[in-house]
Amino acid sequence: MAATLRGVEGLTVPADFSGVISVDRAGEPSFRRAYGAADRAAAIPNRADTRFAIASGAKGFVAVxxxxxxxxxxxxxxxxxxxLLGADLPLIADDVTVGQLLAHRSGIGDYLDEDADGYEVTDYVLSEPVHRLDRTDAFLPMLDGRPTVFPAGARFSYCNGGYLVLALLLERAGGVPFHDAVAERVFAPAGMSDTAYLRSDELPANTATGYLHADGLRSNVLHLPVRGNGDGGAYSTVADISTFWRALFAGAMVSPGFVADLVRPHTEKAYRDFGYGLGFWLRPDGRVQLEGSDAGVSFRSAHDPDTSTTWTVVSNWSDGAWPVAREVIA
Incomplete structure (x- = not known):
């Protein structure tokens, strides 16, 4: 049975929705509600402050x-x-730049072809054992041997592998492991106390398990790296996501001038009418968006910098967020 929500006019929530819906205005929640179970076997419900995996939504953190x-x-x-790569990943063209990787305009070959015929988000797609993928250099065998797809800078093509390469560059330029670098440069200055790259095989309390389908107990623990990295996999709360947006546009992590470059169109029409900046989707209505989709994960958050309003829908099953997000965020 679908239920009509008070506080979000005209919104109905499918009976199988599991996650959190949040609308914040200037940091104050005008609507925030949790649904479904964080742990189905133990019948532990989701809460408004439950941590969820956000998949590629974390690419914005990497860009910052x-x-x-x-x-x-x-x-x-x-x-x-x-x-910075030296002899690693020799098929990456010599002229590929950091900016092109951020903008998905590098032309490098990707380890994941989401446009392949028959691809399903619940497929087993990783060529390396997931338990080994707990640090950045462990991804090198998975990234190696991918031929260039097009000349660097020629066009937009969404590339998860490009953001794993960025994680390597971040480590080598800064001398700090990727997870520590993002924590120090993004989470700490933004005040995101409940956001981290957690291991899926030792999730702490009040963290949602990701499920493949609307019902059943099959989780995503064998589908994704045991610890997320450059292309996604952080865990966060809707409150921390709202905090991130406000901190970003307040210049808490990088200068307002650089923020403007991150959220200006580097590709005007990357997907339908959506542009793309550096790590951020740019909506035709002027809002800036982060989105993540993976086995057991669906997440969308949009922010209006003019009104400091944030809309976030996150779910702990593969397609759970999309029907709700289409109504809340459109």
Whole structure:
């Protein structure tokens, strides 16, 4: 049975929705409600402050961490990947830059082809044992041997592998492991106390397990890296996501001038009428968006910098967020 929500006019929530819906205005929640179970076997309900995996929604965190390192003088947007990769990943063209990787305009081959015929988000797609993927250099065998798809800078093509390469560059330019670098340069200055790259095989209390389907107990623990990395996999709360947006546009992590570059169109029409900046989707209505989709994960958050309003829908099953997000965020 679908239920009509008070506080979000005209919104109905499917009976199988499991997650949290949040609308914040200037940091104050005008609507925030949890549904479904964080742990189905133990019948532990989701709460408004439950931590959820956000998949590629974390690419915005990576972009801000890179921007912070650029402002610190350790990296430039025109730094070539090759200058830091050395002999690693030899099929990445010598002229591919940090900026092109951030904008998904690098042309490098990707380890994941989401446009392949028959691809399903619940497929087993990783070529490396997931338990080994707990640090950035462990992804090198998975990224290696991928031929260039098009010349660097020629066009937009969404590339998860490009953000794993960015994680390597972030480590090598800054001298700090990826997870620590993002925590120091993004989570700490933003005040995101409930956000981290958690291991899926040792999730702490009040953290949602990701499920493949609307019902049943099959989780995503064998589908994703045991610990997320550059292309996604952080865990967060809707409150921390709202905090991130406000901190971003307040200049808490990088200067307002650099923020403007992150959220301006580097591709005007990357997907339908959506543009893409550096780590952020740009909606035709002027809002900035982060989105993540993976086995057991669905997440969308949009922010209006003019009104400081944030809309977030997150679910702990593969397609759970989308019907609700289409109504809440459109």
């Amino acid at each position: 961490a890179v921007a912070s390192l650029v402002e610190a003088g350790a990296l430039r947007l025109d730094t070539t990947a090759r200058s």
